[in-house]
Amino acid sequence: MQTHEIRRRFLDHFERAGHTFVPSASLVSDDPTLLFTVAGMQQFKPYFLGQSTPPFPRATSVQKCVRTLDIDNVGITTRHNTFFQMAGNFSFGDYFKAGAIKHAWDLVTGSQESGGYGFDPDRIWVTVYETDDEAIRLWQEIAGLPAERIQRLGMADNFWSMGTPGPCGPCSEIYFDRGPEFGPEGGPAVSDSRYLEIWNLVFMQDIRGESIGGGKDDFPILGPLPQQNIDTGLGVERVAFLLQGVDNVYETDLCRPIITAMEEASGVSYGKPEHADGTAHIDDVRMRIIADHSRSAVMLISDGVTPGNEGGGYVLRRLIRRAVRSARLLGVTEPVMARLVKVVSDLMSPSYPEIADDYARIERVAVTEENAFLKTIASGSKLFETAAEKTRAAGRSQVSGSTAFLLHDTQGFPLDLTLEMAAEAGLTVDTQEFDRLMQEQRSRARADSKARKGGLNDLTVYRQLLDAGPTEFTGYTELESEGTVRGVIADGARIPAAGEGRTVEVVLDRTALYAESGGQESDAGTIVGEGFSAQVLDVQKVDRKLWVHKVRILHGELTEGAVVRSKVDPEWRLGARQAHSGTHVVHAALRQVLGPEALQAGSYNKPGYLRLDFSWNSPLSADTRSEIEDVSNRAVRNDLGVRVLYGTQQEASDMGAIALFGETYDDTVRIVEIGGPWSVELCGGTHVEHSSQIGPIALTGESSIGSGVRRVEAAVGLEAFHRLTSERALLNAVAGSLKVQPADLPARIETLVERLRTAEKELEKFRAAAALASAGTLADAAAPVGAVHLVAAAAPEGTTAADLRTLATDVRGRLNGRPAVVALFAPAGDAVSFVTALTSEATAAGLKAGDLVKSFLPAIAGRGGGRPDMAQGGGTNPAGIADAVAALKGVLGGVPS
Structure with missing residues (x-):
């Protein structure tokens, strides 16, 4: 059954x-x-x-x-x-x-x-x-x-x-x-x-x-x-x-097909013999996890849950990531969520047709989360494996909390996943140290940097370079710096030299180029030497000490030991400083307007753009957004001084510094003040010297990114000016089209919108009335097919899916007293909705609406189901309506009288 x-x-x-x-x-x-x-x-x-x-x-x-x-x-x-x-x-x-x-x-x-x-x-x-x-x-x-x-x-x-x-x-x-x-x-x-x-x-x-x-x-x-x-x-x-x-x-009809899909994707068979102790084979366990978690994820997304870092969003994120990781452990290297969502949707839609109706959104949410996780899973898994090997080699059974923190902070691994990986390896994790590090630095993993950090998967190749000492960063005070090439790395291994056209990683003993951290994107620039030049594509840190430059060699040959100059693009750095200082200003403005609970939960900035995630449970009103923007720009106009200090964690805490951006150098932290106590944060980024150098700040968006976390975005500096200029031109163009002054646009648009709404309501009334008026005509067209009377036709043009059910019910009511089947179709663009309704006499004869629709679903590429007396759904092939009617007639023609 x-x-x-x-x-x-x-x-x-x-x-x-x-x-x-x-x-x-x-x-x-x-x-x-x-x-x-x-x-x-x-x-x-x-x-x-x-x-x-x-x-x-x-x-x-x-x-x-x-x-x-x-x-x-x-x-x-x-x-x-x-x-x-x-x-x-x-x-x-x-x-x-x-x-x-x-x-x-x-x-x-x-x-x-x-x-x-x-x-x-x-x-x-x-x-x-x-x-x-x-x-x-x-x-x-x-x-x-x-x-x-x-x-x-x-x-x-x-x-x-x-x-x-x-x-x-x-x-x-x-x-x-x-x-x-x-x-x-x-x-x-x-x-x-x-x-x-x-x-x-x-x-x-x-x-x-x-x-x-x-x-x-x-x-x-x-x-x-x-x-x-x-x-x-x-x-x-x-x-x-x-x-x-x-x-x-897991082997029932609503789970086993998901496992079958994974067998096809992985080439691994399900149903392996249990171990001697009665436990299931690990491959079977992984397939069951995939079946369970993908189904749960679809159902949660269908009810409006989105992946996030807290509450229900965190649970959904964990379910999707456990399913994806289980697939990877089965040997599947391609994305799987789109395939799993399709299977789950087909399985569950007969009881929950809303899943089929919302299929595109559900798939998009699941696939987006999978893509984000796939960018981290390779690098994070290798990083953990390296740490696990070193733990065993040292005769220990506990992975350090700093490793778990690094996985969380740079790879986006939830602690739960690290704990699972450790358990699979027969190890534990120092969760107390992890908690302590999380308290010191609560910033989330930055999604935009994950893909590029994938090049720093295996830390082994950097170990000798790390042992030689940290890279000296000179970029706080200069845009060019002379240094020596400590190492050239390609495909995870050190090489002596690299020639024109190659993309390699370069480690210098001194550099002026900023490595991505604290939400700030890495510097653009070049590395040049005698007979050699290279474009810098990215700069990342290893173990917070070693600067690794990803470069494309433009001409000549780069060799280990060569003396070179790292050069920062001055325009890029100017924009980066404006955006990062602007992020601090917007954060302070948020806390001034909303209160101290509006605490940063993550950030990203690059020249001309900033985004800031913060703890807050409700959307910001237009007035609130305007106030935040006003407070930010007043801080810019007031030319607040920007001061950088160094001190201990305790000294920073005594100053009221917010430990969010978090560049930590052993026991010493870098503290950035803007306007004295107005903005005090721990930060390793590059900043302007006075707030007036930031330029205008224009908020461009505000949205939710998860339970209890919202995001503001802004254009900064010249980019903000260009945006405001563009918006002014657009405003003038619209005002000219409507022949009003820009100040009168809101009232004019409101009048037009209200007139449009009134017209649409009247049109809707006429359309609905016309559709329902056809009930009598449709009922009169009922023709005997086999043992029943059948009404099977396309509904009047413009009939909506909501009206279709009402219309089918009305037609069925006119046919009560005899066994009758009503099947109505409503095409709309590239889609088609359908409703099939049976009189009580037809159901008493053993007919079921859910069974009848199965006969014509292939013709319209549809999905649907329902109760014995009524079924409904939709399809993507409205051209197949005639074939659907023919298929239904064929089934009913074989029903004995």
């Missing part, structure tokens, strides 16, 4: 029993105590608490859930999923224990022919709360269960709550005996592998308080709920793997 069918049967069973169907709530929880929706009852919590009156006495739903507490068990155990579907039935002061037991027993053991799941009653066991004699009696009376298949368990197992203060109560769990090959006899109390829980019936009657010691069973009961309620949860995925005869949840 397919998972979508299991889901449908559950809802049908309870709707027949008078329950109101309630769609799944979003995975993003509106409960401030929870990150995601973790239980089917979550959206009904106000009803259970008596905070609001339910609009129905009983309800049923299949709730999307995400739980990440067991993320490390995914793929290792046979039944842990981060995303899962929890089917439930709920009673709000209506029926209680007897009703819940009766409904559950009828569905679980009812024959599949009658709409049940068909589990063998003799293989069903239940557990009850240790003092719940009533539940035992009801199981014996209603289900006829013998006493030996009813077991009492304590609060940790059979007393349910959401893990936080709120509704709770004793519960009764239903188990299925998988057979002696899966474990010893003795019921659920003995083996939860052989006896698998499929349904939990919660008799919700109490309110719990805060956990005293953090356990599952150490919370106080604060009192009874206003009324006795029922909350049940059936694990759809668990029922699926039992009814589909597979060994675990």
